[in-house]
Amino acid sequence: MKRVAVLISGGGSNMVALAESMKGDHPARPVLVLANSADAGGLDKARGLGIEADHVDHRPFKGDRAAFEDVLHDRLMQARPDILCLAGFMRVLTEGFVSRWQGRMLNIHPSLLPKYRGLHTHARAIEAGDREHGCTVHEVTPALDDGPILGQARVPIQPGDTAETLAAKVLEQEHRLYPACLRRFAAGDRSRVDL
Numbered sequence: 001m002k003r004v005a006v007l008i009s010g011g012g013s014n015m016v017a018l019a020e021s022m023k024g025d026h027p028a029r030p031v032l033v034l035a036n037s038a039d040a041g042g043l044d045k046a047r048g049l050g051i052e053a054d055h056v057d058h059r060p061f062k063g064d065r066a067a068f069e070d071v072l073h074d075r076l077m078q079a080r081p082d083i084l085c086l087a088g089f090m091r092v093l094t095e096g097f098v099s100r101w102q103g104r105m106l107n108i109h110p111s112l113l114p115k116y117r118g119l120h121t122h123a124r125a126i127e128a129g130d131r132e133h134g135c136t137v138h139e140v141t142p143a144l145d146d147g148p149i150l151g152q153a154r155v156p157i158q159p160g161d162t163a164e165t166l167a168a169k170v171l172e173q174e175h176r177l178y179p180a181c182l183r184r185f186a187a188g189d190r191s192r193v194d195l
């Protein structure tokens, strides 16, 4: 059984989707949810699901990313995870941290990568006049929102969609895609999921 830790910054709806999927014959179990702020709404959701939850506040480190990540890494190691899932974790990670978890760390990003790395992906897709948008699960490598793609889910952009309506539709697909990709990944299967 693989042990999974999930890093969050906000409401943690993807974390909940992942946690709820890791049951029965699933090859993994959630062992820790860790946030970079005590205010992350997902922490209480994790506790409600019976998962250990904690935070390492990035603010006292005042931009010293490596020092923050050393503490984050130590806290993670207490839970001995095999796989690390970034689920709305909004801190950019250094190459040093990523290399410690390379091949064992996944991320979900709200665009059809390689399009729209970074922020404001929904507004950028609408502004570009795209007909479809979506989300991507990928292995994390040092370059931002890069790394081997494990799966994508597509969402048509309808006339009248706003960044908010599109974000809600994409988030619904994120909740299907991430669990599907994690299940395969935890079983050692890196074939791509397309939804």
Ligand code: GAR
Pocket: 008, 009, 010, 011, 012, 013, 014, 015, 042, 087, 088, 089, 090, 108, 109, 110, 118, 171, 174
């Ligand atoms: C999700 O849409 C996720 O794809 C996005 O943040 C949201 C978190 O929602 N992640 C990124 O933008 C990472 N660059 P959640 O906290 O409800 O899972």
